[in-house]
Amino acid sequence: MKKYRSKSNIIADTTIVILLVIICLATLYPFWYLLTLSFTSGDVPLTRMYIIPPRLTVENYIKVLSDSAILSGFINTVARTALGTLIAVICTILTAYPLSKKYLVHKKFFTSFVVITMFVSGGTIPSYLLVKTLGLMDSIWALVLPSAISAYNVIIARNFFMNIPDSLEESARIDGANDLIILWKIIIPVSMPIIATITLWVAVGHWNAWFDSLIYTQTAKKQVLQVVMRRIILEGTQDMMNPNAEEEAMHVNTETIKATTVIVTTVPILVVYPFIQKYFVKGVMIGSVKG
DSSP: OOOOOOHHHHHHHHHHHHHHHHHHHHHHHHHHHHHHHHTBOTTSOOSSOOSSOSSBOSHHHHHHHTOHHHHHHHHHHHHHHHHHHHHHHHHHHHHHHHHTOTTOTTHHHHHHHHHHTTTOOOOHHHHHHHHHHTTOTTSTHHHHSTTSOOHHHHHHHHHHHHTSOHHHHHHHHHTTOOHHHHIIIIIHHHTHHHHHHHHHHHHHHHHHOOHHHHHHOOSGGGSOHHHHHHHHHHHOOHHHHOTTOTTGGGTOOHHHHHHHHHHHHHHHHHHHHHHHHHHHHHHHHHHTSOO
């Protein structure tokens, strides 16, 4: 039988679809505009917004990707993201797993101690003094160690681990497995949704971070890509990247360079999403069930 739909339902569904389409266009258009601008020749007058570049060129990408500051910044960002994500995921698992056990001595105290850090922070100045005292200034460790663990991620992972049946561990203990073997061979394989979710959160956070590099890193070659991009966008002109490129100025201008830099910075982390997205919703929903 054909399902009957009232006129009010049709109007409501149509309105929702129209609103979602408008939201999608409003979300995608800025990115599309930057992408279009990055492929636009520098001698095209930027007096209006273009949906399609009137004159395509890859000179902007050649100029950006051949710049030594951007290349070193890109390498530093990749290294920071990879190392920082690895350390953060390991620390989160090693902290959340014991907190999920009912037999942990003073479990409520340790859990409360972790939760309190979500609301109380030392601030920028004490953090700076601590990093300086530990001798971490102007090194990658100043960027990855202070953010090695997040209380929010620990609580989410702990809630996920609490949903794993105790019978899995009990059967492993009967076979003679210790805590480390149980964690490595049983808990981690069945916890891939929450691990992938935390990995995505931490990786995106490290990739987008710039303020800590700005205050902890003095050497220009050790700064991350976001700091280089910030300098180009806020202070940058063509002379910053190549002061002798008078001939190239005919085909490249500041606005197209800025747009290209944003695209180069944004696209790599966007590529990661399709590979982890399937775990994302499942990991968040399961990890937020128990308190």
